[in-house]
Amino acid sequence: MTTTFTDEVRKRLECPVCYETRRNRPVFHCANGHLVCADCHEKVFTCPQCRTAMTVSARCLLAEDLIARLPVKCANWERGCGFESAADKDISAHAGRCRFRTVQCPHLTCRQTVLMADVVAHLKKEHCATVADKHGDSVVQLKFQPFLEEDSKVWAPVIIALKGATFVGVLSKSKKVYYTWVHALATNDDGGDVGARQEVEIALRGDRSTVSSVVSPMSMEDFRPEMMDDSDQILTFTNRQARQSLRRGASGKREILKIAYRLAGSESKREAPTRFEGDTYVDVQSCSSEEPGQFV
Numbered sequence: 001m002t003t004t005f006t007d008e009v010r011k012r013l014e015c016p017v018c019y020e021t022r023r024n025r026p027v028f029h030c031a032n033g034h035l036v037c038a039d040c041h042e043k044v045f046t047c048p049q050c051r052t053a054m055t056v057s058a059r060c061l062l063a064e065d066l067i068a069r070l071p072v073k074c075a076n077w078e079r080g081c082g083f084e085s086a087a088d089k090d091i092s093a094h095a096g097r098c099r100f101r102t103v104q105c106p107h108l109t110c111r112q113t114v115l116m117a118d119v120v121a122h123l124k125k126e127h128c129a130t131v132a133d134k135h136g137d138s139v140v141q142l143k144f145q146p147f148l149e150e151d152s153k154v155w156a157p158v159i160i161a162l163k164g165a166t167f168v169g170v171l172s173k174s175k176k177v178y179y180t181w182v183h184a185l186a187t188n189d190d191g192g193d194v195g196a197r198q199e200v201e202i203a204l205r206g207d208r209s210t211v212s213s214v215v216s217p218m219s220m221e222d223f224r225p226e227m228m229d230d231s232d233q234i235l236t237f238t239n240r241q242a243r244q245s246l247r248r249g250a251s252g253k254r255e256i257l258k259i260a261y262r263l264a265g266s267e268s269k270r271e272a273p274t275r276f277e278g279d280t281y282v283d284v285q286s287c288s289s290e291e292p293g294q295f296v
């Protein structure tokens, strides 16, 4: 890595005791001009560099001013994030969507802590995630096994790409109620989780009935299974609704749950809320080894 002038300045402004450059805090210097931060200044009696008595120290306004102007690095820079910002508020906005932050794995039976940038790879490797990103991008339609007889079940997660925003689609069943929602995924460094600011229409599409809802993506950081019963970010449907909406599978039997996802936006406002174009469905595969329904 090349050292920039900013890195050089930052190095010179570092406190020689704690190696920090703290913004909005006084910086002191000894009679010979050596710096020490306010916290360490309280603890040292002599200059850490030249040993002159700190009783004659004074604040160094130039150092304080330069530190305030240093770009702030993302807290995740050691994990690979190159984002830095001139203002504290920009860095805190970035922190919430940084690709290098850690999040909980969105698969309900896992909940491991994963780097946001690694979520897709993790879901594919550990949870047999299906990737649905090749169907015109405006609508993604998925076929799920209904598992009508089971009380609870967790399906393999689905990676859903919709017009440049990427989501994880989750379908699970608990006490005979189906729950489906989406999480937004970070797709690039600057835009962060583009989809987090979008709304997604989720629809259980049957021959005879459709259940649908427009939801905002669920946060991967804050999600708890207890939220499933009381969240407007989740589409729920009952066993009975699932049975009523069953569609014909390859064998000709009515045996497939079809769920469609699309961005809700200006375009969809002009259409009837449950009209979806196209009839291309992606089969959601399941891990044969996966145990159904054990939420952790």
Ligand SMILES: [Zn+2]
Binding pocket: 015, 016, 017, 018, 019, 020, 036, 037, 038, 039, 040, 041
């Ligand atoms: Zn210090």
Ligand SMILES: [Zn+2]
Binding pocket: 030, 031, 032, 033, 034, 047, 048, 049, 050, 051, 052
């Ligand atoms: Zn000194």
Ligand SMILES: [Zn+2]
Binding pocket: 074, 075, 076, 077, 081, 082, 083, 094, 095, 098, 099, 100
């Ligand atoms: Zn970052």
Ligand SMILES: [Zn+2]
Binding pocket: 105, 106, 107, 110, 111, 112, 122, 123, 126, 127
């Ligand atoms: Zn996982």
